[in-house]
Amino acid sequence: MAFETIKLEQDGFIGKLTIARPEALNALNSQVLDELDKALDEVSANKELRVLIVTGEGRSFVAGADIKEMASLSPIEGKEFGKKGLGVFRKLEKLEIPTIAAVNGFALGGGCELAMSCDFRIANEKATFGQPEVGLGILPGFGGTQRLQRLVGQGWAKYLIYTARNIKAPKALEIGLVQEVLPVDEFEARVDELANIVANNAPIGVKLAKEAINTGAQVDIESAIKIEENLFGLSFATEDQKAGMQAFVNKGKAEFQNK
Missing domain, CATH: 1.10.12.10 (Lyase 2-enoyl-coa Hydratase, Chain  A, domain 2)
Structure with missing residues (x-):
């Protein structure tokens, strides 16, 4: 199907899902989440695909959920918005094929949670990670309180969530949030190389x-x-x-x- 806020492409055994709202730093609103949900159904049904790359268009991976949309939500509406995001990210996490987050810039809030829903994460040297939700009066609501501690341990998870501090790619590598950090001009080629390595295994x-x-x-x-x-x-x-x-x-x- 045609999408307005994401792109879904295929090159041989490799699929590529790109969040494409660069004017909003690829922030996640209801439309993006709905389209991601449908795109993941297409990926799941495509038996040719062996690996899925998830990335963002422009200078951001995903800068977070759309604050403008969330600002006026009631408690019930807020819970439903969180439920929508949790469901989509869980669907991504449960895909049969392996998934690689290619983090090319800001991965904040929902963006960090999206990256953590992939099997592993490759970042360029300009990538920034964080869960800034408590600075907005909320908490991570798309799986961040659960996946972050499983990836980096409770101490680092609590530190990052409680302080709402952002960290750069080298620190994310140090604590185990990402697996590799590459110079910008080597980043895409390395992600493609890794995807092909995985795709060529059984x-x-x-x-x-x-x-x-x-x-x-x-x-x-x-x-x-x-x-x-x-x-x-x-x-x-x-x-x-x-x-x-x-x-x-x-x-x-x-x-x-x-x-």
Whole structure:
């Protein structure tokens, strides 16, 4: 379908979802969230895709939720707006295929929460992260209180949320919020390189690994090990497993078919 506030593109096995409201630093309003929701349904239904890159147009990833829209909300309306954002970000987090946040500038509030809903985050050296909500009289409402502590630990999560302090990309790398920081002129090429590396591994193996990690993180270690055991067994039912191991034995390179 046609979108007004986002772009959804495909290049081979790689999908790219771009928040495209550069005049508003890609702030998330209801329309953006609705279009993101529909776009994620399209991504989920597209069996050609093996990786999704999420980024922002212009000099911002996403500068936050749209304060102008939120300013006049009642408590019930505020809860519903938060519920909408939480639902969309959870849908992103639960996509079968791996997702990479390509953070090219401001990732504040809802933008930081969007990035954290992806499987990992690559930033350029101009990226800025933060959860400034308490400075506006609210708290992070699109998953920030939960995902941030899971990524960087409770101490850093509380520090960043309570102080409403923004941090630059090198600090985000230091605390484990992002996995790599690149110079601006190397950033896009590196994101594309990583997406292709992931896409060229066995797609079912990657999907099963994502399921094992995400599901196992929510349960005790004994249950998590059982989840891994079952998914490991399932991987041996795939043609890609046979192709991958045969290629290894023959000192060749497998061409995975996602079967």
